[in-house]
Amino acid sequence: MKKLIHVEGMGCMNCVHHVKEALEGLDGVTSADVSLDAGTAVITLTKDIADEAIKSAIDEAGYDVAGIEAA
Numbered sequence: 001m002k003k004l005i006h007v008e009g010m011g012c013m014n015c016v017h018h019v020k021e022a023l024e025g026l027d028g029v030t031s032a033d034v035s036l037d038a039g040t041a042v043i044t045l046t047k048d049i050a051d052e053a054i055k056s057a058i059d060e061a062g063y064d065v066a067g068i069e070a071a
Contacts, residue, residue, distance in 0.1 A: 001045045001070075002070070004040055004041075004069050005042075006039060006068070007019055007040060008064040012036070019063055020034045026057055
């Protein structure tokens with residue numbers, strides 16, 4: 001299962017690294033592919049994770065979520 005997350009506030013590759021670490025730290029996320037140019041992250045999941053948990057992890061990293069959808 002994959003989810004596409006629209007992330008706002010990323011301005012550099014350091015930001016990409018922070019978002020990637022935050023997402024890959026969630027239980028059930030096997031990988032996170034974060035794109036600075038697109039302002040998105042695609043996560044691969046081993047189990048369903050609530051959108052609120054994903055949003056919270058990104059918020060704690062200092063970025064905003066504009067939307068989450070199935071990928």
